[in-house]
Amino acid sequence: MTTATERVPEAMPESDGAWRSLRAFLRNPSAVIASLFLVFVTLVAIAAPLIYPEDPLSMVTRPFLWPGQNPQFPLGSDTLGRDVAAGLVWGSRISLIIGIAAMALGVTIGIVVGAAAGYFGGRIDDALVRLVEIFQTTPSFLMLIVLVAIAEPRVESITVGIALVTWPTIARLVRAEFRSLREKDFVTAARGLGYGHLRIIFIEILPNALPPIIVTSSVIVASAILMESALAFMGLGDPNRISWGSMIGAGRETLRTAWYLTAVPGVAIVLTVLALNMIGDALNDALNPRLSSER
Amino acid sequence: MTAKLLDVSSLTIAFPRGTPVADFGFAIGEGETVAVVGESGSGKSLTALAIMRLLPRTARIASGSIGFRGRDLLALPEPDMRKVRGREIAMIFQEPMTSLNPVLTVGKQIAEVLRLHEGLSAEAARKRSIELLDLVRVADPHLRVDDFPHRLSGGMRQRVMIAMAVACRPKLLIADEPTTALDVTIQAQVLDLLDRLRRELGMALMLITHDLGIVGQWADRVVVLYAGRGAEEADAGPLLEDPLHPYTKGLLAASPRLDARLHYTAGALREIPGSIATAQREPGCPFVPRCAMALPSCRISPPPLEEIRPRRLLACPPTAAQEQANASAVGR
Numbered sequence: 001m002t003t004a005t006e007r008v009p010e011a012m013p014e015s016d017g018a019w020r021s022l023r024a025f026l027r028n029p030s031a032v033i034a035s036l037f038l039v040f041v042t043l044v045a046i047a048a049p050l051i052y053p054e055d056p057l058s059m060v061t062r063p064f065l066w067p068g069q070n071p072q073f074p075l076g077s078d079t080l081g082r083d084v085a086a087g088l089v090w091g092s093r094i095s096l097i098i099g100i101a102a103m104a105l106g107v108t109i110g111i112v113v114g115a116a117a118g119y120f121g122g123r124i125d126d127a128l129v130r131l132v133e134i135f136q137t138t139p140s141f142l143m144l145i146v147l148v149a150i151a152e153p154r155v156e157s158i159t160v161g162i163a164l165v166t167w168p169t170i171a172r173l174v175r176a177e178f179r180s181l182r183e184k185d186f187v188t189a190a191r192g193l194g195y196g197h198l199r200i201i202f203i204e205i206l207p208n209a210l211p212p213i214i215v216t217s218s219v220i221v222a223s224a225i226l227m228e229s230a231l232a233f234m235g236l237g238d239p240n241r242i243s244w245g246s247m248i249g250a251g252r253e254t255l256r257t258a259w260y261l262t263a264v265p266g267v268a269i270v271l272t273v274l275a276l277n278m279i280g281d282a283l284n285d286a287l288n289p290r291l292s293s294e295r
Numbered sequence: 296m297t298a299k300l301l302d303v304s305s306l307t308i309a310f311p312r313g314t315p316v317a318d319f320g321f322a323i324g325e326g327e328t329v330a331v332v333g334e335s336g337s338g339k340s341l342t343a344l345a346i347m348r349l350l351p352r353t354a355r356i357a358s359g360s361i362g363f364r365g366r367d368l369l370a371l372p373e374p375d376m377r378k379v380r381g382r383e384i385a386m387i388f389q390e391p392m393t394s395l396n397p398v399l400t401v402g403k404q405i406a407e408v409l410r411l412h413e414g415l416s417a418e419a420a421r422k423r424s425i426e427l428l429d430l431v432r433v434a435d436p437h438l439r440v441d442d443f444p445h446r447l448s449g450g451m452r453q454r455v456m457i458a459m460a461v462a463c464r465p466k467l468l469i470a471d472e473p474t475t476a477l478d479v480t481i482q483a484q485v486l487d488l489l490d491r492l493r494r495e496l497g498m499a500l501m502l503i504t505h506d507l508g509i510v511g512q513w514a515d516r517v518v519v520l521y522a523g524r525g526a527e528e529a530d531a532g533p534l535l536e537d538p539l540h541p542y543t544k545g546l547l548a549a550s551p552r553l554d555a556r557l558h559y560t561a562g563a564l565r566e567i568p569g570s571i572a573t574a575q576r577e578p579g580c581p582f583v584p585r586c587a588m589a590l591p592s593c594r595i596s597p598p599p600l601e602e603i604r605p606r607r608l609l610a611c612p613p614t615a616a617q618e619q620a621n622a623s624a625v626g627r
Contacts, residue, residue: 185393193408194381207398
């Protein structure tokens with residue numbers, strides 16, 4: 001095994017991009033731990049209906065059961081006698097769904113706007129950059145609160161709201177990448193072969209711009225989870241779904257007497273966001289050719 | 296003379312500062328190889344980009360027409376022009392190292408052209424890509440087809456570029472200094488390949504080069520470009536044996552010849568004094584500042600490219616007059 005991994009870079013000093021990046025990623029221990037943790041959280045989220053078939057919002061025992069007091073409720077119960085462990089498991093669903101969906105939507109909008117601005121330049125660029133600036137100069141969390149307050153606080157509207165405040169980051173990044181990539185010889189060559197704008201944008205340029213987009217996406221999932229938690233903490237989350245943020249919000253009043261009610265979901269948020277950020281850093285190291293040691 | 300495939304006439308390309316190509320015209324017949332020769336900055340590549348309608352945004356075609364198979368390419372709407380590019384006129388560039396997309400396998404890149412212009416399915420396009428790689432003499436095409444460009448050498452990459460260019464059997468292939476970035480040993484191979492493909496596929500070839508050594512062996516006809524204007528145009532053999540324009544003479548004197556015993560003791564290569572930059576604000580013949588035989592009349596207006604003999608065009612009135620005198624002297 002060791003000989004194999006040692007010999008590979010020798011045999012292929014410039015081995016194929018994706019595989020080399022994957023190897024670099026897997027060589028980073030914190031990235032592997034973070035990925036395993038996220039896989040675990042994802043599995044828990046998927047299996048939530050199997051682990052706790054009952055509604056996590058229903059009262060199942062006496063209130064203020066401390067963790068470890070009753071083996072049936074390992075993480076105790078909250079002010080209304082709801083099972084904290086069930087809330088944690090079901091809450092991971094909301095966090096992950098909103099985090100990933102908001103990232104996907106935001107990244108899609110960001111790529112379309114950024115690609116159009118960076119590729120075409122000129123007036124299209126001017127107009128789109130102004131639009132991005134309007135979003136970037138407005139405090140994003142305030143805007144998110146306003147958006148969710150106007151719409152009904154539901155998973156869908158929260159997702160759209162978070163996407164609307166995160167896409168400008170991606171748009172700026174994609175625009176910068178496209179501005180430099182559109183001048184490359186292979187783009188001129190593609191135009192010389194009669195390719196249309198869409199074909200050049202999506203087949204020729206976008207794959208070259210993907211590494212920084214992937215890195216930023218993982219960080220955006222983390223910040224989307226944080227934003228959802230903050231909204232839920234303030235009572236602006238979906239009232240029919242339990243989330244880590246709403247658990248913290250509910251436990252806030254008893255912070256001095258039953259601190260575990262805020263600490264348990266808090267730790268879940270911290271670990272998940274930390275894992276996503278660590279993956280983002282590791283991806284950055286693995287995908288960024290300027291930082292890789294093989295150059 | 297064969298029928299005209301491409302007919303560029305009085306082409307003028309203007310930038311906000313200066314006109315790098317002015318009143319330039321030439322023609323390419325079906326299946327013919329025409330070399331466009333000139334030094335850096337003479338407007339060779341701009342002319343090629345103008346034919347493809349791929350000039351940078353700041354450039355403007357101030358006048359002229361580019362006829363191609365009975366159509367004026369300059370008047371074509373952009374969607375129609377896209378169908379011409381890659382299918383009827385293809386171009387290969389100087390830099391094979393950067394002209395291929397680094398993140399796509401060569402097979403995908405060749406297949407993409409076929410899927411666009413010929414509407415082939417993914418499977419058929421892949422099969423045809425392998426055939427094309429074989430056609431351009433890439434060894435083990437069924438293996439190379441899945442390679443990324445960085446795994447290939449410069450010569451290999453240029454072959455892949457050529458495969459993409461000829462994928463749809465274009466009528467005209469524009470090769471912009473196709474061998475400049477390659478090793479000398481690879482140069483001849485690539486040029487032989489281009490020549491073979493020209494014959495097999497019935498293409499015409501526009502070979503842009505600054506290397507007169509290439510011209511004699513591979514070109515039928517030569518157009519010498521100086522500072523964006525045609526200086527001399529002739530069949531390759533006569534031009535190399537008997538250059539008329541002072542600039543062509545200078546270029547030939549400055550090129551190493553393989554037939555002469557090439558050794559530094561045989562004498563230094565002559566250089567043309569001055570630089571092409573001096574042509575910028577010249578009202579007359581652009582070569583005047585570097586020309587040993589310039590007359591006061593040369594400074595008045597740029598000389599047109601005129602036929603002084605069948606198939607022989609020259610833009611140098613003093614030389615033309617001298618030739619006339621010689622010819623009548625011989626005739627007498």
